[in-house]
Amino acid sequence: MAELDPATRYKLLVNTVHPRPIAWIVSTGSGGMVNAAPYSFFNAMGGTPPLVAIGIGADDVRAGEARKDSLRNILDTEEFTIALVGEDQAEAMVLTAADAPADASEAKAVGVALVPSSLVAPPRIADAPVAFECRLWRFVETHDRGGIVIGEVLATHIDDRFVGDEDGRLRIDAPAMKLVGRAHGAGWYWRGSDRTKIDRVRWPLED
Numbered sequence: 531m532a533e534l535d536p537a538t539r540y541k542l543l544v545n546t547v548h549p550r551p552i553a554w555i556v557s558t559g560s561g562g563m564v565n566a567a568p569y570s571f572f573n574a575m576g577g578t579p580p581l582v583a584i585g586i587g588a589d590d591v592r593a594g595e596a597r598k599d600s601l602r603n604i605l606d607t608e609e610f611t612i613a614l615v616g617e618d619q620a621e622a623m624v625l626t627a628a629d630a631p632a633d634a635s636e637a638k639a640v641g642v643a644l645v646p647s648s649l650v651a652p653p654r655i656a657d658a659p660v661a662f663e664c665r666l667w668r669f670v671e672t673h674d675r676g677g678i679v680i681g682e683v684l685a686t687h688i689d690d691r692f693v694g695d696e697d698g699r700l701r702i703d704a705p706a707m708k709l710v711g712r713a714h715g716a717g718w719y720w721r722g723s724d725r726t727k728i729d730r731v732r733w734p735l736e737d
Protein backbone atom coordinates (compact mmCIF):
# COMPACT_ATOMS: atom_id res chain seq x y z
CA MET A 531 0.00 0.00 0.00
CA ALA A 532 2.84 2.39 0.77
CA GLU A 533 3.93 2.29 -2.87
CA LEU A 534 0.48 3.22 -4.22
CA ASP A 535 -0.98 6.65 -4.86
CA PRO A 536 -3.79 7.81 -2.50
CA ALA A 537 -6.58 7.29 -5.06
CA THR A 538 -5.59 3.66 -5.67
CA ARG A 539 -5.29 2.92 -1.95
CA TYR A 540 -8.77 4.37 -1.44
CA LYS A 541 -10.15 2.38 -4.38
CA LEU A 542 -8.79 -0.90 -3.03
CA LEU A 543 -10.47 -0.35 0.32
CA VAL A 544 -13.87 0.95 -0.76
CA ASN A 545 -14.27 -1.70 -3.45
CA THR A 546 -13.58 -4.53 -1.05
CA VAL A 547 -14.88 -3.43 2.35
CA HIS A 548 -18.59 -3.24 1.62
CA PRO A 549 -21.49 -2.94 2.12
CA ARG A 550 -20.85 -0.17 4.59
CA PRO A 551 -23.60 1.44 6.65
CA ILE A 552 -24.05 5.15 6.13
CA ALA A 553 -23.90 7.70 8.95
CA TRP A 554 -25.88 10.75 7.91
CA ILE A 555 -24.23 13.24 10.24
CA VAL A 556 -25.87 16.44 11.42
CA SER A 557 -23.60 18.94 13.18
CA THR A 558 -23.81 22.61 13.96
CA GLY A 559 -21.27 25.23 12.98
CA SER A 560 -20.65 28.77 14.05
CA GLY A 561 -23.84 30.82 14.35
CA GLY A 562 -25.91 27.64 14.60
CA MET A 563 -25.52 26.72 10.92
CA VAL A 564 -26.87 23.19 10.52
CA ASN A 565 -24.69 20.91 8.43
CA ALA A 566 -25.66 17.49 7.06
CA ALA A 567 -23.43 15.03 5.20
CA PRO A 568 -23.14 11.26 4.69
CA TYR A 569 -20.15 9.17 5.83
CA SER A 570 -19.77 5.47 5.07
CA PHE A 571 -16.45 4.80 6.77
CA PHE A 572 -18.74 4.11 9.68
CA ASN A 573 -19.72 1.40 12.10
CA ALA A 574 -20.74 0.57 15.65
CA MET A 575 -17.75 -0.32 17.80
CA GLY A 576 -19.26 -1.75 20.95
CA GLY A 577 -22.14 -1.64 23.38
CA THR A 578 -20.44 -0.67 26.67
CA PRO A 579 -19.71 2.13 26.27
CA PRO A 580 -21.95 2.47 23.20
CA LEU A 581 -19.49 3.74 20.60
CA VAL A 582 -19.59 4.47 16.88
CA ALA A 583 -16.63 5.40 14.68
CA ILE A 584 -16.50 7.51 11.54
CA GLY A 585 -13.56 8.05 9.20
CA ILE A 586 -13.47 11.61 7.91
CA GLY A 587 -11.06 12.43 5.11
CA ALA A 588 -9.43 15.72 4.18
CA ASP A 589 -11.39 18.33 2.24
CA ASP A 590 -9.61 18.17 -1.10
CA VAL A 591 -12.37 19.89 -3.05
CA ARG A 592 -13.12 23.31 -1.58
CA ALA A 593 -10.45 25.95 -1.92
CA GLY A 594 -9.31 27.26 1.44
CA GLU A 595 -11.00 24.53 3.51
CA ALA A 596 -8.64 22.04 5.11
CA ARG A 597 -11.23 20.03 7.01
CA LYS A 598 -14.71 18.89 6.08
CA ASP A 599 -17.46 20.86 7.82
CA SER A 600 -18.66 17.85 9.81
CA LEU A 601 -15.23 17.29 11.34
CA ARG A 602 -14.65 20.96 12.08
CA ASN A 603 -18.07 21.24 13.76
CA ILE A 604 -17.66 18.03 15.76
CA LEU A 605 -14.27 19.12 17.06
CA ASP A 606 -15.62 22.59 17.90
CA THR A 607 -18.85 21.54 19.63
CA GLU A 608 -18.13 17.88 20.59
CA GLU A 609 -21.73 16.98 19.67
CA PHE A 610 -23.48 15.57 16.61
CA THR A 611 -26.30 13.31 15.52
CA ILE A 612 -26.27 10.39 13.12
CA ALA A 613 -29.21 9.10 11.11
CA LEU A 614 -29.25 5.74 9.38
CA VAL A 615 -30.63 6.05 5.89
CA GLY A 616 -33.77 4.32 4.62
CA GLU A 617 -34.36 3.65 0.92
CA ASP A 618 -36.82 6.56 0.78
CA GLN A 619 -34.15 8.98 1.91
CA ALA A 620 -31.21 7.73 -0.14
CA GLU A 621 -31.47 10.36 -2.86
CA ALA A 622 -31.76 13.24 -0.39
CA MET A 623 -28.78 11.81 1.52
CA VAL A 624 -26.65 11.85 -1.64
CA LEU A 625 -27.65 15.47 -2.34
CA THR A 626 -26.30 16.50 1.07
CA ALA A 627 -22.86 15.20 0.02
CA ALA A 628 -22.50 18.22 -2.28
CA ASP A 629 -19.47 20.36 -1.49
CA ALA A 630 -21.49 23.23 -0.04
CA PRO A 631 -19.60 26.19 1.37
CA ALA A 632 -19.26 26.22 5.15
CA ASP A 633 -21.89 28.98 5.46
CA ALA A 634 -24.57 27.02 3.54
CA SER A 635 -26.82 24.36 5.06
CA GLU A 636 -27.13 21.26 2.86
CA ALA A 637 -30.06 20.10 5.00
CA LYS A 638 -31.93 23.32 4.27
CA ALA A 639 -31.03 23.36 0.57
CA VAL A 640 -32.23 19.78 0.11
CA GLY A 641 -35.32 20.28 2.30
CA VAL A 642 -34.46 17.58 4.82
CA ALA A 643 -36.78 17.90 7.83
CA LEU A 644 -35.03 18.18 11.19
CA VAL A 645 -36.30 17.84 14.76
CA PRO A 646 -34.62 18.96 17.99
CA SER A 647 -32.49 16.44 19.84
CA SER A 648 -33.04 15.73 23.51
CA LEU A 649 -29.46 15.68 24.83
CA VAL A 650 -27.30 17.47 22.26
CA ALA A 651 -27.57 20.77 20.42
CA PRO A 652 -27.48 19.55 16.78
CA PRO A 653 -30.93 18.47 15.57
CA ARG A 654 -31.58 15.05 14.06
CA ILE A 655 -33.10 14.04 10.75
CA ALA A 656 -36.82 13.71 11.34
CA ASP A 657 -37.84 10.93 8.97
CA ALA A 658 -34.92 8.58 9.54
CA PRO A 659 -35.75 5.07 10.76
CA VAL A 660 -32.99 5.43 13.35
CA ALA A 661 -31.03 8.36 14.77
CA PHE A 662 -28.35 8.59 17.43
CA GLU A 663 -27.46 11.58 19.58
CA CYS A 664 -23.71 11.50 20.06
CA ARG A 665 -20.99 13.16 22.07
CA LEU A 666 -17.39 13.14 20.90
CA TRP A 667 -15.59 10.42 22.88
CA ARG A 668 -12.16 10.54 21.20
CA PHE A 669 -10.70 11.97 18.04
CA VAL A 670 -7.86 10.04 16.45
CA GLU A 671 -5.99 12.33 14.11
CA THR A 672 -4.74 10.17 11.23
CA HIS A 673 -3.35 13.07 9.22
CA ASP A 674 -3.32 16.82 9.62
CA ARG A 675 -6.72 17.38 7.94
CA GLY A 676 -8.76 14.35 8.95
CA GLY A 677 -9.11 11.36 11.19
CA ILE A 678 -11.43 9.01 13.03
CA VAL A 679 -14.23 10.44 15.14
CA ILE A 680 -15.35 8.10 17.90
CA GLY A 681 -18.72 9.08 19.28
CA GLU A 682 -20.55 7.91 22.37
CA VAL A 683 -24.23 7.32 21.66
CA LEU A 684 -26.18 9.17 24.35
CA ALA A 685 -29.66 8.51 22.97
CA THR A 686 -31.18 6.31 20.28
CA HIS A 687 -34.38 7.16 18.44
CA ILE A 688 -36.17 4.45 16.48
CA ASP A 689 -39.35 5.15 14.59
CA ASP A 690 -42.31 3.58 16.43
CA ARG A 691 -43.14 1.54 13.34
CA PHE A 692 -40.02 -0.57 13.90
CA VAL A 693 -40.17 -1.10 17.65
CA GLY A 694 -42.30 -3.68 19.41
CA ASP A 695 -42.52 -5.96 22.35
CA GLU A 696 -42.38 -9.75 22.24
CA ASP A 697 -43.09 -11.50 25.55
CA GLY A 698 -41.80 -8.45 27.36
CA ARG A 699 -38.62 -8.31 25.30
CA LEU A 700 -37.67 -5.41 23.05
CA ARG A 701 -38.13 -6.35 19.42
CA ILE A 702 -36.70 -4.25 16.59
CA ASP A 703 -37.92 -4.96 13.09
CA ALA A 704 -34.63 -4.17 11.37
CA PRO A 705 -35.53 -5.55 7.91
CA ALA A 706 -38.58 -3.26 7.77
CA MET A 707 -36.32 -0.23 8.11
CA LYS A 708 -34.97 -0.87 4.61
CA LEU A 709 -31.64 0.75 5.38
CA VAL A 710 -29.23 1.35 2.51
CA GLY A 711 -25.47 0.83 2.58
CA ARG A 712 -22.63 1.97 0.42
CA ALA A 713 -21.55 -0.56 -2.20
CA HIS A 714 -18.44 -0.85 -4.35
CA GLY A 715 -17.62 2.06 -6.63
CA ALA A 716 -19.06 5.53 -6.86
CA GLY A 717 -22.82 5.86 -6.91
CA TRP A 718 -23.70 2.27 -5.93
CA TYR A 719 -25.75 1.34 -2.88
CA TRP A 720 -26.88 -1.84 -1.20
CA ARG A 721 -30.41 -2.62 -0.20
CA GLY A 722 -30.77 -5.10 2.61
CA SER A 723 -33.55 -7.11 0.97
CA ASP A 724 -31.44 -10.20 0.24
CA ARG A 725 -30.40 -11.77 3.53
CA THR A 726 -29.24 -15.17 4.64
CA LYS A 727 -29.45 -16.75 8.11
CA ILE A 728 -26.61 -18.76 9.60
CA ASP A 729 -26.96 -19.61 13.28
CA ARG A 730 -23.93 -19.42 15.53
CA VAL A 731 -22.80 -22.61 17.18
CA ARG A 732 -21.17 -23.48 20.48
CA TRP A 733 -17.91 -25.29 20.96
CA PRO A 734 -17.34 -28.22 20.53
CA LEU A 735 -18.60 -28.31 16.96
CA GLU A 736 -20.92 -31.18 16.11
CA ASP A 737 -20.71 -33.15 12.84
Ligand SMILES: Cc1cc2nc3c(=O)[nH]c(=O)nc-3n(C[C@H](O)[C@H](O)[C@H](O)COP(=O)(O)O)c2cc1C
Pocket residue numbers: 552565566567568569570571572585586587588597598599600601623624626627628629630712
Ligand atom coordinates in the same frame (compact mmCIF):
# COMPACT_ATOMS: atom_id res chain seq x y z
C1 LIG B 1 -22.73 7.70 0.52
C2 LIG B 1 -21.54 8.59 0.79
C3 LIG B 1 -20.62 8.21 1.75
C4 LIG B 1 -19.51 9.04 2.04
N1 LIG B 1 -18.61 8.60 2.98
C5 LIG B 1 -17.57 9.39 3.30
C6 LIG B 1 -16.64 8.98 4.31
O1 LIG B 1 -16.76 7.91 4.93
N2 LIG B 1 -15.61 9.81 4.61
C7 LIG B 1 -15.45 11.01 3.98
O2 LIG B 1 -14.52 11.75 4.32
N3 LIG B 1 -16.32 11.44 3.03
C8 LIG B 1 -17.37 10.67 2.68
N4 LIG B 1 -18.27 11.08 1.72
C9 LIG B 1 -18.10 12.41 1.12
C10 LIG B 1 -18.71 13.50 2.00
O3 LIG B 1 -20.09 13.27 2.22
C11 LIG B 1 -18.53 14.86 1.27
O4 LIG B 1 -17.14 15.17 1.22
C12 LIG B 1 -19.29 15.99 1.92
O5 LIG B 1 -19.25 17.14 1.08
C13 LIG B 1 -18.75 16.37 3.27
O6 LIG B 1 -19.59 17.36 3.79
P1 LIG B 1 -19.24 18.31 5.00
O7 LIG B 1 -18.07 19.16 4.58
O8 LIG B 1 -20.51 19.09 5.15
O9 LIG B 1 -18.92 17.44 6.18
C14 LIG B 1 -19.34 10.27 1.36
C15 LIG B 1 -20.28 10.64 0.37
C16 LIG B 1 -21.36 9.80 0.09
C17 LIG B 1 -22.36 10.22 -0.96
